[in-house]
Amino acid sequence: MSPRDNGAVTSPDVHAEEPDLAALGALLADRTRAGICLALLDGRAWTASEVAALAGVAPSTATSHLNRLVDGGLLAQERRGRHRFVRLADPGIAEMIEALAARAPRRLVPVRSLTAARRHRAVGFARVCYDHLGGSLAVAITDGMTTRGLLSWESGPALTASGGAWLTGLGIAGEGVAAAGRWHVRTCMDWTEGRLHLAGAVAAAVFHRALEASWLVHGDGSRVVRLTDRGRDAFKHHLGLADEVLTVG
Amino acid sequence: MSPRDNGAVTSPDVHAEEPDLAALGALLADRTRAGICLALLDGRAWTASEVAALAGVAPSTATSHLNRLVDGGLLAQERRGRHRFVRLADPGIAEMIEALAARAPRRLVPVRSLTAARRHRAVGFARVCYDHLGGSLAVAITDGMTTRGLLSWESGPALTASGGAWLTGLGIAGEGVAAAGRWHVRTCMDWTEGRLHLAGAVAAAVFHRALEASWLVHGDGSRVVRLTDRGRDAFKHHLGLADEVLTVG
DNA sequence: GCGACACTTCGACGGCCGGCGAAACGTCCC
DNA sequence: GGGACGTTTCGCCGGCCGTCGAAGTGTCGC
Numbered sequence: 001m002s003p004r005d006n007g008a009v010t011s012p013d014v015h016a017e018e019p020d021l022a023a024l025g026a027l028l029a030d031r032t033r034a035g036i037c038l039a040l041l042d043g044r045a046w047t048a049s050e051v052a053a054l055a056g057v058a059p060s061t062a063t064s065h066l067n068r069l070v071d072g073g074l075l076a077q078e079r080r081g082r083h084r085f086v087r088l089a090d091p092g093i094a095e096m097i098e099a100l101a102a103r104a105p106r107r108l109v110p111v112r113s114l115t116a117a118r119r120h121r122a123v124g125f126a127r128v129c130y131d132h133l134g135g136s137l138a139v140a141i142t143d144g145m146t147t148r149g150l151l152s153w154e155s156g157p158a159l160t161a162s163g164g165a166w167l168t169g170l171g172i173a174g175e176g177v178a179a180a181g182r183w184h185v186r187t188c189m190d191w192t193e194g195r196l197h198l199a200g201a202v203a204a205a206v207f208h209r210a211l212e213a214s215w216l217v218h219g220d221g222s223r224v225v226r227l228t229d230r231g232r233d234a235f236k237h238h239l240g241l242a243d244e245v246l247t248v249g
Numbered sequence: 250m251s252p253r254d255n256g257a258v259t260s261p262d263v264h265a266e267e268p269d270l271a272a273l274g275a276l277l278a279d280r281t282r283a284g285i286c287l288a289l290l291d292g293r294a295w296t297a298s299e300v301a302a303l304a305g306v307a308p309s310t311a312t313s314h315l316n317r318l319v320d321g322g323l324l325a326q327e328r329r330g331r332h333r334f335v336r337l338a339d340p341g342i343a344e345m346i347e348a349l350a351a352r353a354p355r356r357l358v359p360v361r362s363l364t365a366a367r368r369h370r371a372v373g374f375a376r377v378c379y380d381h382l383g384g385s386l387a388v389a390i391t392d393g394m395t396t397r398g399l400l401s402w403e404s405g406p407a408l409t410a411s412g413g414a415w416l417t418g419l420g421i422a423g424e425g426v427a428a429a430g431r432w433h434v435r436t437c438m439d440w441t442e443g444r445l446h447l448a449g450a451v452a453a454a455v456f457h458r459a460l461e462a463s464w465l466v467h468g469d470g471s472r473v474v475r476l477t478d479r480g481r482d483a484f485k486h487h488l489g490l491a492d493e494v495l496t497v498g
Numbered sequence: 499g500c501g502a503c504a505c506t507t508c509g510a511c512g513g514c515c516g517g518c519g520a521a522a523c524g525t526c527c528c
Numbered sequence: 529g530g531g532a533c534g535t536t537t538c539g540c541c542g543g544c545c546g547t548c549g550a551a552g553t554g555t556c557g558c
Binding site: 067082 | 503504506507508
């Protein structure tokens with residue numbers, strides 16, 4: 001702080017920056033906090049009470065966890081009246097968490113009821129992945145786009161010219177982006193499939209369009225997404241997907 | 250285990266898999282373990298003693314940490330005689346750790362000596378990033394390749410046709426890969442610069458070539474890389490890099 | 499304004515985890 | 529074979545952290 005030290009060898013005023021990997025790890029090191037982050041992958045803003053109920057802890061405990069996650073930059077919050085809404089801070093955080101989940105070891109959890117088993121299969125089939133679609137359906141869509149020549153994987157994922165036309169045919173207009181190649185294409189490691197599915201602006205636009213056209217509908221208040229009959233027909237028609245990949249495992 | 254339960258509603262034999270994000274986080278949540286992972290980003294295989302010395306802990310403590318990291322799948326080990334060599338399990342782990350480090354909060358560490366300060370600047374300038382180059386030099390190289398039209402960023406990073414020719418001109422032959430576009434191009438978030446640098450097979454090949462031609466030489470047994478005079482000339486000639494980006498900050 | 503509600507603060511308790519040294523084990527070199 | 533060396537096991541200690549309930553603060557609705 002003070003400039004009185006004029007350069008001694010062991011000056012305590014000289015500091016260097018280092019990434020505090022341990023601090024980030026500690027944020028995720030608790031099962032309750034990890035569960036919160038995973039749940040928030042649905043992109044919604046949750047209230048503190050909802051978080052507490054989902055995590056199965058007392059409200060006071062949830063408050064403490066949310067404080068740490070917000071301070072650590074993983075979560076963003078918004079206070080409205082007597083409610084505290086929290087969500088993932090930005091899409092990059094969501095991507096990071098999905099990537100981590102894909103590499104994390106598996107844990108066996110007992111299934112308590114038939115509906116829980118159903119829901120688990122549904123999550124593996126189709127779920128919200130922050131702003132786009134995840135699950136085996138998302139992988140199938142990615143595969144379908146590849147075999148139809150809409151996606152090219154030479155030197156990284158990219159939309160082809162016919163891919164751009166395909167998007168236009170779906171009624172998706174590039175906001176301020178003219179050339180087809182300029183679409184933002186990324187991939188996301190799917191933690192149920194262990195394979196890549198499409199992410200980025202293109203995936204988000206397709207997902208948004210599918211919700212709009214009721215090909216997909218949000219499930220039971222979680223990140224589960226349901227495929228409608230209309231959606232089944234649409235994916236068959238637009239991508240030539242087979243029946244096998246269009247049904248819940 | 251036993252098949253005596255024939256399907257009661259609350260059968261305890263039914264399990265589902267979930268990613269154990271907390272277990273992975275716990276592996277990185279300790280400052281000593283995080284430091285070990287960061288050090289191993291240089292891609293080398295370290296002995297347990299080296300790890301203990303670097304982390305500043307007793308050998309017995311290092312053993313315990315290495316056991317946990319190996320069990321968790323982050324590290325691979327090889328026993329040779331009375332030595333235990335450890336390294337990052339695979340390139341994907343290295344990528345994950347770099348990505349995490351880029352998003353982790355910063356920590357101020359006191360600089361104890363002038364040589365430590367020098368080394369810190371050297372790490373920011375050029376360092377090994379598992380199998381390719383990181384630091385401001387790597388970012389400058391990526392920028393140079395972009396302005397020369399060797400890299401295209403439309404819909405994700407990709408090598409252009411002239412980029413493939415450029416590699417051939419450097420004496421880098423694609424092993425079993427014919428078309429220039431087929432090179433594996435990825436990006437890696439540089440945690441000192443906060444920007445992307447080139448990763449993947451192309452980056453690894455260029456780095457390997459630069460070491461071979463003595464443009465770059467390994468530093469003082471850490472991940473520091475030093476740029477030689479010959480290397481300075483080469484990067485000026487092949488990429489038109491300016492003097493400013495070719496000197497240690 | 500008066501309950502109901504959402505959230506927060508505080509203190510206490512319990513468990514886990516990282517640290518070490520001492521001793522044991524195995525390998526290498528002379 | 530003997531001694532040095534690298535690594536491991538074990539037991540112990542100290543501190544941090546997650547949990548809760550109870551009490552407090554602020555907001556909404558009637």
